[in-house]
Amino acid sequence: MPTARDLLAHVKSQITEIDGAEAESRLSEALVLDVREPDEYEQGAIPGALHIPRGHLEGQVEGKIPDRATAIIVHCASGFRSSFAAKTLQDLGYTNVVNLAGGFNKWKDEGRPWATPRSLTAEQRNRYHRHLLLPEVDVAGQQKLLDSKVLLLGAGGLGSPAALYLGAAGVGTLGIIDMDVVDESNLQRQILHNMDRVGERKVDSAKKTLTLLNPDTNVVTYDVRLGADNVLDIIDGYDVIVDGTDNFPTRYLVNDASLLKRIPVVHGSIFRFEGQATVFAPYQGPCYRCMIPEPPPAELAPSCAEAGVLGVLPGIIGSIQAMEAIKLLLGLGDPLIGRLMAYDALEESFRTFKVHRDPECPACGDNAGEIVIAEYDDLCMPHPR
Numbered sequence: 001m002p003t004a005r006d007l008l009a010h011v012k013s014q015i016t017e018i019d020g021a022e023a024e025s026r027l028s029e030a031l032v033l034d035v036r037e038p039d040e041y042e043q044g045a046i047p048g049a050l051h052i053p054r055g056h057l058e059g060q061v062e063g064k065i066p067d068r069a070t071a072i073i074v075h076c077a078s079g080f081r082s083s084f085a086a087k088t089l090q091d092l093g094y095t096n097v098v099n100l101a102g103g104f105n106k107w108k109d110e111g112r113p114w115a116t117p118r119s120l121t122a123e124q125r126n127r128y129h130r131h132l133l134l135p136e137v138d139v140a141g142q143q144k145l146l147d148s149k150v151l152l153l154g155a156g157g158l159g160s161p162a163a164l165y166l167g168a169a170g171v172g173t174l175g176i177i178d179m180d181v182v183d184e185s186n187l188q189r190q191i192l193h194n195m196d197r198v199g200e201r202k203v204d205s206a207k208k209t210l211t212l213l214n215p216d217t218n219v220v221t222y223d224v225r226l227g228a229d230n231v232l233d234i235i236d237g238y239d240v241i242v243d244g245t246d247n248f249p250t251r252y253l254v255n256d257a258s259l260l261k262r263i264p265v266v267h268g269s270i271f272r273f274e275g276q277a278t279v280f281a282p283y284q285g286p287c288y289r290c291m292i293p294e295p296p297p298a299e300l301a302p303s304c305a306e307a308g309v310l311g312v313l314p315g316i317i318g319s320i321q322a323m324e325a326i327k328l329l330l331g332l333g334d335p336l337i338g339r340l341m342a343y344d345a346l347e348e349s350f351r352t353f354k355v356h357r358d359p360e361c362p363a364c365g366d367n368a369g370e371i372v373i374a375e376y377d378d379l380c381m382p383h384p385r
Contacts, residue, residue: 008083015086017101020110023073030071035085036104040077042119044108051117051139054081057088063135068093075100075107118143124216128170141330142170146216148329149173151238153226153254155206156180157314158244158268158321160192165322166242167210167217171329174210175238177222178202189311226250228373231257240325241265244318248295249376255280255288256371259363264328266336268321273310273345275317278336278355279324283364285337290358313345 002010018026032049034041041051052060054076065072072094076082079102086099100107108114120128120139131137131145148171152159155178167174180202182193190202197205203221210219222234226245235241235257243254243265251267258265258280265280267288280287320341327335340353359366 079103151175154244158318161318
């Protein structure tokens with residue numbers, strides 16, 4: 001019967017090994033794959049290494065390394081487990097795999113670069129476990145969410161579900177701007193609030209709810225009116241803006257400011273039984289002015305307070321906004337850039353329409369002049385939601 005040494009020798013005869021010097025010279029062009037256990041990895045790792053424990057390799061590697069032509073340097077602590085991992089990768093069709101002789105222990109002993117990687121706490125691993133099971137998110141993606149900053153414009157019908165799901169997902173900083181107070185008429189759809197909060201400032205009520213939901217999330221409140229005098233300062237430093245406003249002056253103001261700061265805006269709107277969502281990514285896709293160059297007359301754009309809205313509707317659109325924000329933060333999938341998604345609750349139908357950049361757009365067009373941040377209240381009257 002073959003011994004473990006015989007089996008290792010057989011495997012090594014079928015793979016390629018390189019020493020630490022050669023591996024270090026390839027770091028700029030190859031992916032380092034660390035197949036040690038989580039507790040080993042957390043004590044020190046080669047900077048930039050992708051971590052997949054050996055026992056999870058077959059189940060996770062295709063999701064994390066989809067290109068089988070990727071140059072891979074695989075290693076464990078001593079080179080033993082990674083030899084078998086390299087053979088497994090070859091059997092899975094990866095064509096450019098080498099094993100690091102001596103593994104991480106020898107690499108470290110030779111004085112080559114290593115660092116203690118950031119890691120999630122045991123409580124965070126439990127809280128975000130379902131995220132960690134997704135190869136597209138995993139620990140690196142969750143840490144990215146924890147480092148991210150999202151600004152929500154409004155703590156109302158759209159802002160409520162968006163804030164709850166972004167907070168639950170572990171977005172590290174949620175900014176919320178709203179200068180209204182909780183009214184009993186809000187509670188049919190604004191699920192951040194409750195009867196005990198009637199009369200409270202909405203931003204204070206939102207902070208209480210989100211802090212109880214996830215202590216990892218830092219909630220920054222802005223109990224002010226968003227205007228030309230403060231918009232650039234407020235949005236500065238945020239990675240994504242989730243727009244839950246319902247008036248054209250604010251939308252144009254936010255559009256122009258986001259273009260200046262190059263911050264993507266996840267836009268949502270609702271009316272009666274219909275909703276819309278899209279993403280305005282500065283200079284990648286159309287901006288709000290490309291889609292709606294001029295606001296309609298106020299009488300043709302009634303507010304929810306005037307026309308009504310089904311309470312569940314903002315939950316659907318706000319959740320889609322949260323999804324789009326997370327996709328932007330993690331670089332996942334195909335965000336709604338250049339596409340307007342329209343939802344009809346009565347038909348239970350979704351339709352998507354292409355929206356193109358306007359080369360003549362006065363804000364983001366080829367010949368656009370300098371963007372001036374100004375008030376647009378004279379365009380139409382805002383309607384509180």
